[in-house]
Amino acid sequence: MINLIKEILTFEPDGREIAVYGWVRTKRETKNLIFLQVNDGSCFGSIQITFDRERGISAETEAELKRISTGASVCAKGKLVPSPASGQAAEVQAESILVFGEAPVDSYPLQKKNHSFEFLREIAHLRARTNTFGAVARMRNQMSFAVHSFFQEHGFQYVHTPIITGSDCEGAGEMFHVTTLNIQEIVQKALKEKTNPETFAVDYTQDFFGKEANLTVSGQLELETYATALSRVYTFGPTFRAENSNTTRHLSEFWMIEPEMSFFHLEQTMDLAEQFVVHLLKWALEKCREDLAFFDSRIKNGLIDMLTKVVTTPFTRITYTEAVALLEKNKSAFEFTPYWGCDLQTEHERYLTETVFKGPVIVTDYPKEIKAFYMKMNEDGKTVRAMDVLVPYLGEIIGGSEREDNYAALEKRINELGLAKENYWWYLDLRKYGTVPHSGFGLGFDRLLLYVTGMGNIRDVIPFPRAAKLADF
């Protein structure tokens, strides 16, 4: 197989013949010397290819070199030798070069100069060719594999929960509808038939699934069905929210990781969540050194120190009630005044991690009113066995809970909240047949990427972001 540049850079520069495939980042020329920096995206670094007219360059090669500018794709052949230049161990003393494709200087958008991230979003099909977005893509890959590796090592089975759901019982925010109905035809037919608007009703039995269907907002409920069969399971897939929030932290399509564990109570779930976060950040620190060094120096100073600190600091565990008491001592520091019963804001979460505990914090036992219906009620009848993992500079990175495993208690909660019980028949069944204590949590993968790269906008850590009015490419 063709050698990737990341492999070539590990080879002994012993004069061996080598072929380099990639895209030219820069071309420098003196009277007799031509230097190309060639990158193939397999790693952050480029490799230097040198041509020396004193050594001799063929007419064909000279002709090819003329076609080369930033962005051109090439195959260069020559000897891998020690490099006299600083910052690189090896370079290629080129013998020939072939240009696959030019990148015309007058039209190629990615010339050497720095581009704004806003501009690069407009050319998302090319931005992975830049230092920043190449590094984001490699870290996204490493973090994905870190996720799978962790769960495989801990006895979890990966489950593909459905993306299209007809069960409308997740109840978390606005959903996207999935349909094959032809709206245009439906309207025209109704107009032609002069249907009474009061009696008109869309006939979803004619839709593809024979009823209304939506894009999932979470795989959790379906995942619980597998947890009560395979004990430890996880899902890692796309989830969707049709919320019109134009922020740097929300996407309409984002990737979620959700483990679900039978026989785990909240304490064991906190242990697992802590191990998981530490595993992910350690993986980043160990496997993404070069990319992290770039982010640390160019995107967020101190990033490596920040991640290292999280990895080496035990996570503090406090209850929501304790957390609110701590926040109330310092009310004036906050835009949003904290009180028992309020949802913690990012400013509160950051105060707890950065100012009070100087490290990650797990907050437990939230008021039932601000948490989901399926969370297990505490004996006080006011709080639920929920936990949020908060990290410095980001705030919440994980949210989870022990699930209500008692049929009567879950049914009561469904009724209290006015949910349609008939939608939950199968979810309730799990409490009817061999019910078990079980728990789980969710981690937003794109938020994790923001954290480990130090990037400021979530639209810049996913290849093709989707948000309100944004579905290009």
Next chain:
Amino acid sequence: MINLIKEILTFEPDGREIAVYGWVRTKRETKNLIFLQVNDGSCFGSIQITFDRERGISAETEAELKRISTGASVCAKGKLVPSPASGQAAEVQAESILVFGEAPVDSYPLQKKNHSFEFLREIAHLRARTNTFGAVARMRNQMSFAVHSFFQEHGFQYVHTPIITGSDCEGAGEMFHVTTLNIQEIVQKALKEKTNPETFAVDYTQDFFGKEANLTVSGQLELETYATALSRVYTFGPTFRAENSNTTRHLSEFWMIEPEMSFFHLEQTMDLAEQFVVHLLKWALEKCREDLAFFDSRIKNGLIDMLTKVVTTPFTRITYTEAVALLEKNKSAFEFTPYWGCDLQTEHERYLTETVFKGPVIVTDYPKEIKAFYMKMNEDGKTVRAMDVLVPYLGEIIGGSEREDNYAALEKRINELGLAKENYWWYLDLRKYGTVPHSGFGLGFDRLLLYVTGMGNIRDVIPFPRAAKLADF
């Protein structure tokens, strides 16, 4: 952490104290002895828990035992000892047992007897508790990790291509629309305003994305943008087809694996595809022995031999033209008469692999008319650099090609087929700026699961299948 049964079964049965968490599969009782088979889904096997009244059983334990029937969830504690029974090395000499939840005999649907797969599809939330569907789930997990492991080892970066696409340029079959438009309100408003049906047009600028959006049918085109930045990339995610085909081999929501490699020509792509298939089947044979043994004995006799043969037989490579010539020699054997220009049917593919070559076959250079617009044209102007990997008993398992990397040739093909060129501006850009020879292929993950498990219906290898009129759970 709690020990999974698959771990416990590897422990030395040295009398150590152990706690077993799981669900009771069977309960047998003699005068003084009670035997429970407990399974937690971590592996195919159950562990035997024995209670001996002569050894003494407490009143609490006796009371708990009375509550136990198939499906009850328990925690049993006792000593791990060598088992006198055949077929198991160890069992637990129980000291106590706690029932988390009963499974009432009169209502629990999964009693010991065999259920039809049709019936189990109706209770998909419980079916993973059966031998068959537990084994399918574990193999699905192992095959997923095998996919990631293969690509990570070969220098590929995992890319999350978008699920919602506004670019409508994949052109492969019927798509699902994604919308937040309220059809009911749109119709009622038009009726009230007595809009002229001839001039009515749905205003998609009011839709969430400001235009029509669909669920992806393939991540390939977007993936190519990353291949031309990172060299080797792959995607593994859900894809969608709104085709109303009620067969045992089609789903509306299915998982696809698509690698894309810059600088790879068709030959290198065939090498990679062959390595990939062999890697996957070897992984199954090595890591899923127990589950495979079950499928071999209960679902498809000879399964293990069949998979072993594929792994050990070099893949034959022939052109489409050669394949058709071979098929034409035996026309009478087929329902669908083969001719040059026809799409190969499963019967043709199986004849080639099972009868002619007795092993996997890669067919290349198909007529351009039956392949996609983006495939690289051969010099004959009639065929394209496509390849399909065929395996015995299944037929096509992989489809791929070298991509057209020449701007003018691709533009010509888009025009010939009457595609809307403006939709492809970014895809064409890849041929304008630093274009490279590149290739890729797709493997339907659920089809792979059918193959490695020997299951007969694709709805039985995905947790919650989606098809026409089917979106339950």
